Amino acid sequence: MQDGEVQGLAFCGETFAPRSVSIIIQRGIISEITEITKPITQWIVPTFFNAHTHIADTVAMDTPIAGRLLADLVAPQNGLKHQILRKTPDDLLVIAMRESMRFMQATGTVAFADFREGGAHGVGLLNQAKIPGIFPVIFGREGGEFFADGLGLSSAKNPVVDLAAVKRARTAGKRIAIHAGETGIKDIEDAFSLDPDVIIHATCFENRHIREAADRNIPLVLCPRSNWMLGGTVRAARPPVRKMIDAGCTLWLGTDNVMFVAPDMFAECAFLTTIYKTTPQETLAMATGGFALFGHHGTIDVGEPANLIRLDPGYVQEWTQSPELSLVSRIGSRAVRSVSASGSWYDSAGNSYPFFKGE
Numbered sequence: 001m002q003d004g005e006v007q008g009l010a011f012c013g014e015t016f017a018p019r020s021v022s023i024i025i026q027r028g029i030i031s032e033i034t035e036i037t038k039p040i041t042q043w044i045v046p047t048f049f050n051a052h053t054h055i056a057d058t059v060a061m062d063t064p065i066a067g068r069l070l071a072d073l074v075a076p077q078n079g080l081k082h083q084i085l086r087k088t089p090d091d092l093l094v095i096a097m098r099e100s101m102r103f104m105q106a107t108g109t110v111a112f113a114d115f116r117e118g119g120a121h122g123v124g125l126l127n128q129a130k131i132p133g134i135f136p137v138i139f140g141r142e143g144g145e146f147f148a149d150g151l152g153l154s155s156a157k158n159p160v161v162d163l164a165a166v167k168r169a170r171t172a173g174k175r176i177a178i179h180a181g182e183t184g185i186k187d188i189e190d191a192f193s194l195d196p197d198v199i200i201h202a203t204c205f206e207n208r209h210i211r212e213a214a215d216r217n218i219p220l221v222l223c224p225r226s227n228w229m230l231g232g233t234v235r236a237a238r239p240p241v242r243k244m245i246d247a248g249c250t251l252w253l254g255t256d257n258v259m260f261v262a263p264d265m266f267a268e269c270a271f272l273t274t275i276y277k278t279t280p281q282e283t284l285a286m287a288t289g290g291f292a293l294f295g296h297h298g299t300i301d302v303g304e305p306a307n308l309i310r311l312d313p314g315y316v317q318e319w320t321q322s323p324e325l326s327l328v329s330r331i332g333s334r335a336v337r338s339v340s341a342s343g344s345w346y347d348s349a350g351n352s353y354p355f356f357k358g359e
């Protein structure tokens with residue numbers, strides 16, 4: 001844990017309002033934010049929480065899928081992805097997961113919630129793949145949940161959920177996450193009946209489901225690029241993002257299977273903004289909201305961990321009329337200079353270095 005200072009145009013607080021500031025960091029925590037008048041040479045952005053991934057899919061990256069149904073591709077146990085995972089040696093799985101973690105870190109993500117298949121062994125491989133400065137929340141299955149943070153269920157319908165297993169996970173204090181409403185409404189009510197801590201997709205949610213998620217304060221993780229890629233939606237009304245926001249739902253953002261979608265949260269934010277017309281504040285709240293799983297806000301505020309992205313805004317700094325809008329729709333991950341997680345900066349190659357005064 002290092003002390004230090006970083007200066008620039010920072011997107012502060014829950015409104016992500018850009019302010020020209022100096023941020024003081026002590027023991028990995030933001031201890032002070034003060035206004036400065038120096039010319040701006042960099043932007044400072046809260047790091048992202050990618051709220052839904054399957055990073056082991058890296059080994060099946062961009063397998064051609066034209067004309068194939070979702071169930072045929074990803075459903076347990078014989079979907080194409082599971083066949084590929086089963087025949088991939090452990091050492092290659094570990095390398096592939098580590099490389100996706102490096103990619104995520106280099107593109108501004110320092111934490112992610114991963115659905116890890118393959119039972120306790122699968123969870124062990126992800127733990128083996130970990131690198132400093134990026135923190136997975138692991139949802140295991142088939143017994144893997146007892147060695148992980150929670151139980152990640154593929155669906156309430158396929159395969160049929162083992163209710164006793166859900167109860168055992170709950171008793172062991174594990175979180176329950178489940179895919180629901182990805183391609184239809186059939187599995188939604190059963191998913192709610194499991195009293196999940198997180199619902200993934202919610203693409204086909206109708207008004208009553210939106211109301212229930214809002215009233216029960218169950219976070220919904222939206223994965224818009226995955227939904228478009230895999231046929232979950234063909235129109236901007238699905239998932240019903242605006243209705244969900246208006247109803248007061250807690251919404252987080254995820255990139256889903258690395259097999260089909262790069263785990264780049266800048267790209268996910270730009271897609272969300274373009275298709276669903278979310279405001280920059282709404283988009284950034286969704287891209288950082290998953291830090292609640294660690295008990296943090298994920299914002300640039302005094303008392304929060306110093307999880308920051310240093311960006312080179314390039315010529316955008318000179319011309320933009322809305323830094324917030326440029327941040328979510330234009331800048332892109334190529335502008336990332338370095339990323340910090342609590343105590344150290346990490347450059348794009350994953351090398352760490354301490355905070356410096358006046359960085």
Ligand SMILES: [Zn+2]
Pocket residue numbers: 052053054115179200256257
């Ligand atoms: Zn998924």
